[in-house]
Amino acid sequence: MTLLAAQNLSVRLGGTDILSGITLALEPGEIVTIVGPNGSGKSTLLRALLGLISPAKGTVTRAKSLSIGYVPQRLHIDRPMPMTARRFLSLPKRCTDAQAMDALTRCGVADAGPRQLADLSGGQLQRVLLARALLNQPDLLILDEPTQGLDQPGEAAFYTLIAEVRRDTGAAVLLVSHDLHVVMAASDRVICLNGHICCEGAPDVVREAPEYRALFGAGTQGALALYRHDHDHSHGPDTPHEHGPNCDHDHTPASAKKAAHV
């Protein structure tokens, strides 16, 4: 049973083609990471999958009674609104204290409940957002650059947490990574996006790679992996281009023109 699928999805925003010809499917329990350069339409794709924007072409289909937990790219916490983490978990659907405590504990922020959201660190806030997303037992977690603004250990710890959540709840995970090359090691698939799907494949686990160890030491406990791929083709209409070995997307001139690199 496919949880969520996009068929030949195209999105136009303000007269510009942001995404064209996206076809993907998410199966229960899998972790899919989307990478891509700035402006490649990663967030737009998530928003289209969530139904926040309507596609110009193509369809998004969801499994019946699919429950999605969404963690936004960043929650800008405004000082003017007093809001404890506990109160935040009850928005918009109220939860019991026991449910709130359970979700916070699972996300490693058991004592955050009575604290103001604005007083939490970036990593703590992301964990509270994840706790809120877990409250209605999601079949699918969608996270938009959840580790943006976290340092490498923070990022690794957050990825470890997501992998644990997947293991414990069986929820599928779709997340956007801001890094083109270093992704969550537990990813089953990595999709490289640049207006269209450039390529996809499994990440190489880099825990043991000497060049990686030299860079970051062993401090990430294997939570991060390298996604090896080459951006070896251009998309200009007049530019003949080469393709990587796993590249199977549509290369007709019309779609290539639309998918020009930004």
Next chain:
Amino acid sequence: MFDDFLTRATLAGLGVALATGPLGAFVVWRRMAYFGDATSHAAILGVALALALSLPIGLGTMLVALAMALTVSTLAARGWAVDTTLGVLAHSALAFGLVAISFLPGVRVDLSGLLFGDILAVSKHDLAFVWGGAGVILALLMWRWQALLTSTLSEDLAHASGLNPNRERLVLTIALAIVVAVALKIVGALLISAMLIIPAAAARSLSRSPESMALFAILIGGLSVLAGLQTSLHFDTPAGPSIIAVAALAFTLSVLIAPFKSR
């Protein structure tokens, strides 16, 4: 008991505070302070139109305030510079309203009453209007409370939770138009947004949750009405400005004691 002008004034002021407390909290959270200004200044234009067309003044102000609020939120949604747009609209509404009133032949309008309120001249009919309006606003806010908070915090989160942030914004816009019509007689067009913002801002440093901030705002607004009216009576000062002056003192006090409160 409604025969005493001071009782009527007190009850009317408390009715306004009841509505402006929670609504003002949203104005503060959403940084809509100037938005409130534009809407309430448009009330003057509403009075002029109501007089010219022989409509009830409450209805005229509510309609024009609603039109102004919808215009502003539409322009803002289309990416107009909100700061400039609001500045232009707020002051033009005020200017056109004052000009329009001067054109009305044979109508003697108490201009100072429109600008600064005339709470001591509140009739039983006005009192019913104030409490009716406040009741509608409170009911609207309580009905949409969870959805309003969620979409104020993050429109994306609200959307992903199956809510429609545009609809919640419309709820606030309508509530704002009603509060303008209700409060015009009490504190006047120039001070309506003060009644929205100052009690809520004073409540901020005392509160740890959105609910307590809304309640504190009602409390501070209500106390300002009581103390302001007494001040007005004893020192023969204008009532509306006295109420706002007390609220401003309460705000100063809240800012001063905030650092001593443990967070």
